[in-house]
Amino acid sequence: MNVMNDQNFFDLAMKAIARQASDAELAELDALLASHPGRKLEFERLQADVRTAKETLALANATGATTPELPGYARGRLQTKVQQTLGRSSKPVEPAGIGQMLRKWWIAALATGVMAAAVIFLAAFPLSSHPMIQVAMLDTAGTVRGSTGDDVAILTQQWKNSTFQSFDKTDSLKNWETNSPQGDKVTVKVIYDRAAGEVRVSLYSFGKPQHRAFVVESDLSATLQEANSFIKENTRH
């Protein structure tokens, strides 16, 4: 039998097995089976092969599938399994790459959870968020003691994103200072009192406000840096 006949027989057999054959094709197949006894065995083998092929292909298809999504409850159960299995031995027998990868995956999942918790924590406790800094200068003596312009520049340079106000009366400053910030944002008020030669820092967050004064000995910049360190330390800025 030639190749052409082989392919014709195969096509007829496939169509018959898949129940796609027309009456004429079924009759042709019957005739072939009757005239070549060996074909019957081959047909039976093809039937078995098709059945196995279907199963194999279905599994191969499943192997390449991208859906459905992993259910949440399964994720937790599997993470526990990874922890129990890969996390329990202090020294793995064979540190295969996949094991390490799964451990990394577990660590990444854990890290994600920690990050999520951190986000929630930050939302609940804004102490750790970036503080809003308000800067003011009290200059009751005017420019007698030197150029206020330089000091303003130093102040605004130190806290670039801050708001800045200048006062020449203590009462005005007092109002500004005691105007407690609203909301849950951490607020820092920095006052440079030129006459007193000091920088006062008031830190408003949840809990009691904190106050600290820094004496300006000779260098305003150095004192402001000192004040800034205090702010960072207490706001985890």
Add this chain to the structure above:
Amino acid sequence: MFPVLWPAAFGAAQVALQPYLPSDVEDVAIEALEELVEKVRTVRAVEELKPLAASIAHNRAVSRLRQHFAAKRGSGKTESLDPEQYETDEIPLGTALDSPLASLQQKELADVLRCIIAELKPPHGEIVADFFLHGLKYGEIATKHQVAVGTVGVYLKRGLDAMRRLWERQPK
């Protein structure tokens, strides 16, 4: 990693269990991935994970089916396991408990799956799947893949021959 492996395990379990025990599919898929975690140190490459997950799920599903039918027979209920039934298209995929795949070990089945996927490159794989899995006719496949009708059968024969060679390579 599990979100990537889950569809493979779920799909393989579904192939075998959906017709008889659909509510067991998720359980078997989870158990398969748990077993995969235990075997993960034996895996050499990431590419082996999905076929192995599928093969573990398949073998577990077949075991579950065996238990199911054995329990039914044991309780006096009848559930036909007549092999002749498997030769008809009414029997859903994966219920052939006596198929060559059911007798393969997890690793062997995983190898078969990897080889099948590698062997049946596009459009070969799609054509074979369209005929054997999706029930498309020769003419429909030819139109879909823009090939001559006469070549569809050639693709199918090559695909079936390739799969047969792979099964025959497996230890009996």
